[in-house]
Amino acid sequence: MNEVSFCFHPFRGGEAVTEYVHSFRRPDLPPIQAGAPLDLYPSRPESALFPRQLTWDDPWPYGDRAGVYLVYDEALNLLYIGKASMNRRLGQRLYEYFGGGEVCHPRLDWLRPARYIINVAMPAELPFEAPALEEFLIRRLQPKLNGVGL
Template sequence: MTTYSQVKKLVSEFEVNYPRSCRVDLDILSPIDTMEMWQNADRAGVYFLFDKNDGLQYIGKASMSSSIGARIGVRFSSKNNSCVDLTFSDVTQIATIPMDDGHEFEAPAIEEYFIKLLTPPLNVTGK
């Protein structure tokens, strides 16, 4: 299973190998069940969901007319800190790559790149 530290290293390598005008840096792991709003909740970007052992479970994106908080909110309730989609019941942590304003369109390409590279177990090919 791919861990957070391995994902962090690969994201750093991505930034070096594919330089762009917006920052591509993976933020620290933070808990899903926080009473605070999720990191970068109001931004477009790519999010990585991890289990309690820092194992990567899922990669998703929020682009153009969405936000990371809205996308994660489909699966987790920020009101009572519970999992709404039982497929994601092992997920306990999140890390994000927020897109700079004007670069929201890059989120789908970055998400697809990392899904293909890392093949997280909860990402289903063809959806």
């Protein structure tokens, strides 16, 4: 059962999530689930690299769960990896960064290049696993806006 459930084709970083699962998780644990990419700016032209599945108008995938989120720019360069764990949820954390309402408003200047978000949700009973996955992904993928592991 030790798998990653992808809602779409594997993304840049998806292979590292799969590596984490196969290297560090027991096979009897419930699966980690990766949501479809969410386009923060659906009014912009669609990328051929990431066919539009979810947009800002949709709820955050797995927004009610603890997990890790990956932030990509227009060209699908990985910018940042963050987490929501324990008493935090992915939707709550991303709302803090991007706001709510009819259009996306990044609240921090370093988030302005962001275009896509992918959420990777922990099983509901294992929210404390999110920090381990986040640290593994940062060290493995070295996104340019994370300081750890660079």
